[in-house]
Amino acid sequence: MSRPLLAVSGLTKRYRRGDKTIAAVDDVSFDIRPGETLALAGPSGSGKSTIARLVLRLIEPDAGRIEFEGGDFLALNGAALRARRARLQMVFQDPLAAFNPRATVARVLDDPLRIHDVASRRERPRGIAALLERVGLSADLAGRAIHEISGGQRQRIAIARAIATKPSLIVLDEAVSALDVSVRRQILQLLLDLQREERIAFLFISHDLGVISAIAHRIVILDAGRVAESGDARAVIGAPQSAIGKALVAAAPKLNRTSTQGTADRQ
Amino acid sequence: MSPLRRFLLTPEAIAGAIILLALFAMALSASLFFPGDPQAIAGPALLPPFQHWSLPLGTDRLGRDVQAELFHGARTSLAVGLAAAAAALAVGAIVGTLAGFAGGVVDEVLMRVTDAFQTVPSFLLALAFVSIVGPSLGVVVAAIALGAWTGPARVARAEVLSIRERDFVAGARVIGMHPLEIAFREVLPNALPPVLALSSVIVAAAILTEAALSFLGLGDPNRVTWGGMIAEGRAVLRTAPFLSIIPGIALVLTVLGVYLAGEGVVETTAVRRSLS
Ligand SMILES: Nc1ncnc2c1ncn2[C@@H]1O[C@H](COP(=O)(O)OP(=O)(O)O)[C@@H](O)[C@H]1O
Ligand SMILES: [Mg+2]
Numbered sequence: 307m308s309r310p311l312l313a314v315s316g317l318t319k320r321y322r323r324g325d326k327t328i329a330a331v332d333d334v335s336f337d338i339r340p341g342e343t344l345a346l347a348g349p350s351g352s353g354k355s356t357i358a359r360l361v362l363r364l365i366e367p368d369a370g371r372i373e374f375e376g377g378d379f380l381a382l383n384g385a386a387l388r389a390r391r392a393r394l395q396m397v398f399q400d401p402l403a404a405f406n407p408r409a410t411v412a413r414v415l416d417d418p419l420r421i422h423d424v425a426s427r428r429e430r431p432r433g434i435a436a437l438l439e440r441v442g443l444s445a446d447l448a449g450r451a452i453h454e455i456s457g458g459q460r461q462r463i464a465i466a467r468a469i470a471t472k473p474s475l476i477v478l479d480e481a482v483s484a485l486d487v488s489v490r491r492q493i494l495q496l497l498l499d500l501q502r503e504e505r506i507a508f509l510f511i512s513h514d515l516g517v518i519s520a521i522a523h524r525i526v527i528l529d530a531g532r533v534a535e536s537g538d539a540r541a542v543i544g545a546p547q548s549a550i551g552k553a554l555v556a557a558a559p560k561l562n563r564t565s566t567q568g569t570a571d572r573q
Numbered sequence: 574m575s576p577l578r579r580f581l582l583t584p585e586a587i588a589g590a591i592i593l594l595a596l597f598a599m600a601l602s603a604s605l606f607f608p609g610d611p612q613a614i615a616g617p618a619l620l621p622p623f624q625h626w627s628l629p630l631g632t633d634r635l636g637r638d639v640q641a642e643l644f645h646g647a648r649t650s651l652a653v654g655l656a657a658a659a660a661a662l663a664v665g666a667i668v669g670t671l672a673g674f675a676g677g678v679v680d681e682v683l684m685r686v687t688d689a690f691q692t693v694p695s696f697l698l699a700l701a702f703v704s705i706v707g708p709s710l711g712v713v714v715a716a717i718a719l720g721a722w723t724g725p726a727r728v729a730r731a732e733v734l735s736i737r738e739r740d741f742v743a744g745a746r747v748i749g750m751h752p753l754e755i756a757f758r759e760v761l762p763n764a765l766p767p768v769l770a771l772s773s774v775i776v777a778a779a780i781l782t783e784a785a786l787s788f789l790g791l792g793d794p795n796r797v798t799w800g801g802m803i804a805e806g807r808a809v810l811r812t813a814p815f816l817s818i819i820p821g822i823a824l825v826l827t828v829l830g831v832y833l834a835g836e837g838v839v840e841t842t843a844v845r846r847s848l849s
């Protein structure tokens with residue numbers, strides 16, 4: 307077994323609600339290996355987004371460790387943290403909210419190339435065109451405003467921005483949940499292609515086991531901030547042990563069809 | 574419907590726009606129609622208005638052309654009002670953005686400073702500043718801005734507090750953008766609309782403050798100002814009231830025009846926002 311790319315252990319985040327504190331994330335541990343997709347599943351409010359934000363250092367944990375690419379990720383600060391962010395990217399659920407409402411496609415893709423010195427000022431327009439092509443979009447889109455393009459196109463732009471700095475891990479928080487079925491299938495296919503070609507690992511967050519079974523190798527199921535069960539995605543979804551796992555499987559109507567199709571895709 | 578058409582639908586906005594256009598025309602044409610020093614003697618002293626075709630608004634105690642002074646005074650009023658408001662909005666937006674975005678101690682300190690400025694009446698602040706530094710156009714602009722930036726700072730901070738929680742700010746952090754770039758390039762432009770909505774009130778107040786400073790003799794002595802004209806006329810208020818009334822009317826109309834036009838703009842953009 308290769309070394310984990312991301313190793314999370316004992317991760318805990320508490321919030322005050324009124325006069326008592328609740329643990330949004332409570333002693334959660336998991337690993338992600340290079341090039342692997344780990345799904346984080348669980349009902350709404352189970353702590354999935356909080357884990358995503360902790361892993362990305364958008365918020366700080368109350369306890370726990372996060373090791374990324376063999377180093378203590380929580381020890382990084384300032385410029386060192388910003389530099390390391392090139393390797394750990396994110397795709398949000400709502401692709402409209404994820405971008406500055408005034409931005410153009412070109413600016414959104416230019417930012418990571420500029421900030422991390424991926425390409426010189428003169429080379430960047432070509433870099434932007436290459437990224438657009440990489441995610442299946444026309445280079446003509448560069449001049450358009452973010453609010454002018456479709457939701458599916460926007461999510462492709464979000465993926466293009468995430469891969470611009472050649473990350474080893476992308477956190478996707480409900481990244482396909484807001485898309486309609488046909489667009490969702492295309493985006494999932496794009497993610498699978500990227501993973502195969504560039505060996506990017508995904509922390510794939512979803513409440514939808516159908517989608518998860520189409521893309522994930524392993525799964526962690528959360529219940530009220532704690533890990534309810536975890537293991538091989540197919541095994542867990544096929545025969546869930548925890549109460550919450552059973553409830554999620556029961557709530558996913560077309561699961562069997564999608565899951566066989568999904569696992570066929572994976573092989 | 575275009576924003577301009579919608580703007581021109583409200584009668585208040587039309588009135589405001591006409592007044593402002595007239596004011597700008599006066600300010601821009603002042604040295605065209607009245608070249609040379611507006612404070613030079615142009616005729617007999619205390620000539621009443623509408624007596625002589627070349628001096629339609631009459632002359633003051635020293636025989637200076639009131640119409641020329643009015644036109645040149647429009648220039649000072651507009652220049653000082655716009656410059657002071659621009660300075661106040663810029664300082665307010667920057668301070669509010671830093672406070673709201675940084676949070677913690679930075680926010681605490683900046684907001685205490687804002688409180689301090691806000692507790693001193695802004696006119697007293699301007700008065701004290703000009704008295705200490707000495708009257709010139711730049712100092713008057715700074716003095717007025719000193720008492721006017723706190724409102725924009727509060728509005729900007731409140732807006733930034735809500736914007737900084739949005740996904741696109743998290744997205745900017747994730748791609749490794751420097752916090753200052755996030756604050757000023759991502760957050761501030763999106764926080765501007767409610768701050769800019771304050772501009773008409775601030776411009777109007779700045780014009781009034783400038784007039785009041787000039788009235789007290791604290792304006793730039795080398796420039797004609799409406800406040801200075803009113804003060805001049807006070808000595809002969811009983812025999813030649815027009816000397817104070819004419820610049821007084823100009824002042825009231827200007828402030829009204831700025832306010833009405835500003836309300837029209839805010840209304841139009843608010844309608845557009847609620848439509849989209
Ligand atoms: N900033 C916050 N302040 C207070 N409570 C929070 C905050 N963020 C998340 N929570 C709480 O933490 C729990 C987990 O939320 P979240 O991670 O968003 O769940 P999920 O993404 O699985 O729906 C919820 O009960 C939520 O109300
Ligand atoms: Mg969530």
